Amino acid sequence: MTDFSDYLPYAFALIVAIPFLVLLRQFVYTYINLKNQEIKLLSLKSNSENKTHSYERMTLFLERIKPSNLILKFDKDLAAHEFVFLTEKTISEEFDYNSSQQLYITKNSWQNIVNSKNAIIDLLHKTYESLDNHPNLDEFKTIFIMNYMNDNDYISATIEDLRREILIIA
Known part of the structure; x- marks a missing residue:
């Protein structure tokens, strides 16, 4: 017959270790869940910051293409056709530079921005064509x-739409 007294220290150690291991497992599980939630919150915050930045950049673009700001650009010694060319080139370059912002802006707002840009360029050409040689x-x-x-x-209307959308997002 086997003497169980030889196994008593092992049994005691096992009885003490099991609750500790269960608590350790629960701690690790909770820690991992909290870290996952933190990562999700950080990604949401980052996405929100990207959207906010995009709305700011496109608002700045729209402000820059307002005719009252465009007429202040370039040398006063330019001919009108040179001014039209340089202004259109500047608008197109800045628009191209900011075109990646469409990833963070609603489709409707992006279309309004594109329409505003095109309307300003059309207005430049129509104004030039309506004048004497x-x-x-x-x-x-x-x-x-x-x-x-x-x-x-239409530029101020587009800026106001962007302002309303950013308030919804923020």
């Missing part, structure tokens, strides 16, 4: 601003 730059700028003011202020 060689208008001076000051005359061109004045008529350009007046044509924009006579039309709907």
